Amino acid sequence: xxxxxxxxxxxxxxxxxxxxxxxxxxxxxxxxxxxxxxxxxxxxxxxxxxxxxxxxxxxxxxxxxxxxxxxxxxxxxxxxxxxxxxxxxxxxxxxxxxxxxxxxxxxxxxxxxxxxxxxxxxxxxxxxxxxxxxxxxxxxxxxxxxxxxxxxxxxxxxxxxxxxxxxx
Amino acid sequence: xxxxxxxxxxxxxxxxxxxxxxxxxxxxxxxxxxxxxxxxxxxxxxxxxxxxxxxxxxxxxxxxxxxxxxxxxxxxxxxxxxxxxxxxxxxxxxxxxxxxxxxxxxxxxxxxxxxxxxxxxxxxxxxxxxxxxxxxxxxxxxxxxxxxxxxxxxxxxxxxxxxxxxxxxxxxxxxxxxxx
Ligand code: SF4
Numbered sequence: 001x002x003x004x005x006x007x008x009x010x011x012x013x014x015x016x017x018x019x020x021x022x023x024x025x026x027x028x029x030x031x032x033x034x035x036x037x038x039x040x041x042x043x044x045x046x047x048x049x050x051x052x053x054x055x056x057x058x059x060x061x062x063x064x065x066x067x068x069x070x071x072x073x074x075x076x077x078x079x080x081x082x083x084x085x086x087x088x089x090x091x092x093x094x095x096x097x098x099x100x101x102x103x104x105x106x107x108x109x110x111x112x113x114x115x116x117x118x119x120x121x122x123x124x125x126x127x128x129x130x131x132x133x134x135x136x137x138x139x140x141x142x143x144x145x146x147x148x149x150x151x152x153x154x155x156x157x158x159x160x161x162x163x164x165x166x167x168x
Numbered sequence: 169x170x171x172x173x174x175x176x177x178x179x180x181x182x183x184x185x186x187x188x189x190x191x192x193x194x195x196x197x198x199x200x201x202x203x204x205x206x207x208x209x210x211x212x213x214x215x216x217x218x219x220x221x222x223x224x225x226x227x228x229x230x231x232x233x234x235x236x237x238x239x240x241x242x243x244x245x246x247x248x249x250x251x252x253x254x255x256x257x258x259x260x261x262x263x264x265x266x267x268x269x270x271x272x273x274x275x276x277x278x279x280x281x282x283x284x285x286x287x288x289x290x291x292x293x294x295x296x297x298x299x300x301x302x303x304x305x306x307x308x309x310x311x312x313x314x315x316x317x318x319x320x321x322x323x324x325x326x327x328x329x330x331x332x333x334x335x336x337x338x339x340x341x342x343x344x345x346x347x348x
Contacts, residue, residue, distance in 0.1 A: 142286075
C-alpha cells in the first residue's frame with residue numbers, strides 16, 4: 001500500500017517535473033527525492049496545493065554538510081507530511097559551499113521561518129526572501145557556523161582541560 | 169532536634185556575654201543564607217533532593233529559597249551554562265546585594281564538564297567570581313551540603329570590611345562588574 005503510494009507520487013512528480021527529480025530512493029518506505037536547489041519552491045508548492053497529494057504539513061527542515069561531495073557540500077532537507085494520505089516524503093537539495101543559497105519556504109509554510117533561521121544559524125545557508133534571517137539558538141555575536149564539519153571538536157575557550165590531564 | 173549555632177569567641181560572665189560585632193553578624197549571616205537556585209540541568213535535580221526532606225538544606229538555615237536575586241545571599245549555580253545564558257547569569261549576580269557568595273555545583277558549572285563544545289561556557293568563573301566549587305557529575309546531595317557548609321564558614325569568618333576593600337573591588341572589576 002505504502003509502496004504503491006510512493007511509486008505513484010514519484011511517477012506524478014517525474015511526469016510534472018521532467019528532469020528535475022535528480023534521484024529517488026525509498027529507505028525504510030520513506031520516499032526521498034533530490035531536486036535542483038533552484039526549483040525547491042516550485043516543487044514543494046505543487047505538492048502542497050495538489051488536490052490529491054495535499055502535502056499540508058512541513059514536519060522538518062534542516063541542513064547537512066558533506067565536505068567530500070565536491071560542488072554539493074551543503075544540503076537542505078525538507079520533510080513533508082500529507083495528513084489526508086497518511087504519507088510522508090523527504091526532499092533534498094544540494095548546493096556548493098561557496099554559494100549556499102536557496103529560496104525561502106516561508107511563503108508556503110509559516111513553520112519554515114524558525115527552522116530556516118536555525119539552519120542558517122548552524123550551516124550558514126542563505127535563504128533568499130526570508131523575512132528575518134537572524135541567528136536563533138546561538139549567541140548573537142557568534143562569527144562562525146558551528147555545525148560545518150571543519151572545526152576542532154573541542155571548544156577553544158577551554159583552559160583547564162589540557163591534554164596532560166587526560167593522557168592524550 | 170534544634171540546632172543552634174556555635175558560640176563565637178568572647179568573654180562570658182554572670183549574665184553577660186561580650187564579643188565583637190563582626191562575629192555576631194557573621195554568625196547570623198552564616199546560619200540564615202538565602203540561596204538563589206540557578207538550576208539549569210541534571211545537577212538541578214540533585215539540588216531538588218538536597219532541598220527535600222531526606223537531606224533538608226533547612227537544617228542549615230537555608231530553607232528559604234529566594235527566587236528574586238535582590239533578596240538572595242548565595243547564588244547556587246547547578247547545571248550546564250550555555251554561552252547564551254552567560255549574560256543572564258551575570259545579570260542575576262549583578263542584581264544581588266552585597267554580601268553575596270557563589271557556589272558552583274557540578275563539573276559543568278565549574279569547567280564546562282563533558283561539554284567541550286561551541287555552545288557551552290567553559291566554567292561560570294569566566295563571567296562571575298566563584299567562592300566554592302563542588303566537583304562531580306552530578307555531585308551527591310552530601311557534597312552539595314558540604315559546599316554550603318564551606319560557604320557558611322566563609323560567611324562566618326569574613327571581615328565586615330572585606331567588601332569595601334580595594335582588593336575585592338579589583339576582583340570585581342576584573343570581571344567587568346560595576347562597583348559602587
Ligand atoms: S555536571 Fe553532569 S550532572 Fe551536572 S549538569 Fe553537568 S552533565 Fe549534568
